[in-house]
Amino acid sequence: MTSSEDLYAISADWLRSLEVASSTGDSKSFVSHFLSDGWFRDLLCLSWDFRTLSGSEKIHGFLSEVIDGKPRLEHSGLRDFKIDDHTANAPSPFTLPGPQDIEGVQGAFTFTIAKPAALGRGFFRLTQDANGKWKALTLFTNMQDLVGHEESFADQHGLYEGREITWEEDVDTKFRAIEADPTVLIVGGGQSGLTSAARLRRLGIRALVIDKNARVGDSWRQRYPTLKLHTPTYQSSIPIRMYLPLFNDIIYLSDARTNFPNYIPKGKLANFIDSYAMNQELCIWHSTSLVSTPVYNSSSARWTVEVQRGDRKVIVNPKYLVLATGSGSPYTPTWNGMDEFQGALYHSDFHKDAEQFRGKRVVVVGAGNAGADICQDFVAHGATEVTMVQRSATCVITSTTAEKTHFKLPLPDSAPIEEVDFHNNSMPLALLLQLHIAGWTQHMKMLDKEFHDGLRKAGFNLTWELSPGSGEVGLDGFLFTRQASGTMIDIGCGKLIIEGKVKIKQGQEISHFDKDGIMFKDGSKLSADVIVLATGNEPIMKTARTLLGNEITDRLLPQEVMGLDSEGELNQTYRPSGHPGLWFASGAFLFSRFFSKHLGLQILARELGVA
16 A cells, blocks of 8 residues: 555545446445545535535435435536546545554545536545445545636736736726625725635625725734734745745745744734735725624615725625624623722733833733733833733643644645645544544643643643543644634743743632732732733624624524534634625634635625525
8 A cells, every 4th residue: 555556546446436426426325435434524515505424324314415306416416536646635645643543545636516517626535444445534525616717816917918008007997896886895804804805806706895904914013012923834824826926935925934934923924914915906995994784685685884984984785795803802801990900901902012011010811822922021021020810721732842733734845835725624623623532632742741741830720621521622622612712822931931930820710909909719919010911802703793783693693603513614604604695704824715715606606696
């Protein structure tokens, strides 16, 4: 099984047999190509949604559901399966580490879809069953493009080849058309809103972005000075390679490891996002906010949205409304006596200048990434005493270990980030968390053992479980279910805690504030000149309710954006929300980079009348 010929032969034989089952609509035969506990993840190929099924019974049930008088598998018509052996995801061996390593053959393939007429791409992981037959541990099917409406990678501008207008005139004409009749209105100009707008533009759909800030990137610029991404540069890019190949070596982050810092400062990131919006020719209204609750007309299938643009009100009537408003407004708990505190008290989102508090006593409430960053900032700027209040256990991993385990590229360094994303998303999220519980998290903990021992000795409480006894899902579990709330990817604060430069107050609930500090329920007190609440953000749905009102928000199920549904897919984001014409775009760079294409395809399909 070590030669490339053997890997290809195993893959081709299995795929050839799978295609026969698929092209004939034989659900039973199709399911026989899986292990009995195998996994099937489908993004838009067999339904206009994201689905993950585990086990033969559930997979067969999904494929057998009747759509327009035919079983789903027969109705969709997946066929023309071909090994994709000219990419970084060509057939190769794989090992999934655990108590008993899982080994097998993995690879990508292409296929066509009959209804709707579309192009797809898949990925399989095959292992041998008890009888030595090759079966799928996982199968991933992903819609790539709708036939005849493929994503455009080229622009034509300027006075050449018979064109009679300049680039500036061309862009201005397109912007005027978008502003006069936007098909999609995107609320929020961060990375999720911008990548969604770029995808829609390349699919020929008019998208207008509105943002409350005066400049693209201000949502990053306005945050605390020491903020930088806690994921490496090559994991923090946005779609651009396929759109601007000329500039890959200059501005594509995943190719910029030599001239970008490994962890990008917020200002540098803000400037990059700003340049991205300009280079992608995105139509953006800055300093623009919703004035009143949007109204949806089910007869016309359009929204009425009133916005304040600078000093005037404007009404727009898009067919689709996309909320890309970020991770929610700051969450500020309330305790008795907060108004009596005579020092500085603010949420971490409003942290600007630690230097002004040089020589002061600081208490930071919160033990996640923001709390750690801010503690580091105060120590670096000479605060007399810095104490972190840890109200619940934190999932901690060093950046070094995270790079080796979570952020390590599954493909060669030269592989395009699109191939990396495709490979990573081929893994069902629920299976990934099961593998963590089965041993992956334990392995990662061993890599950080000395570091964790030092934190415990300093009084810091650690966990890798979402709830006691639920299993050690580790960092990925917190990322997918809580948007990384309750985690710390350590980039230096841990060392300060171990050395005693950041003290830990843990295990006691806050009782109340008084004029010079915080009182705890055990009677102890922390005196402070400055208190920073690094207490995270409100749920996205709370922001949605504020913008949309109760009538619309109450129709959305489940009542949250992000987190995982019962099958292990992300709730609502980039997929149907439960309300016609309403979509959410949210999450880290790796989510927006990959799923923005799926959002675009779903809106395009509705415009074409095929969804």
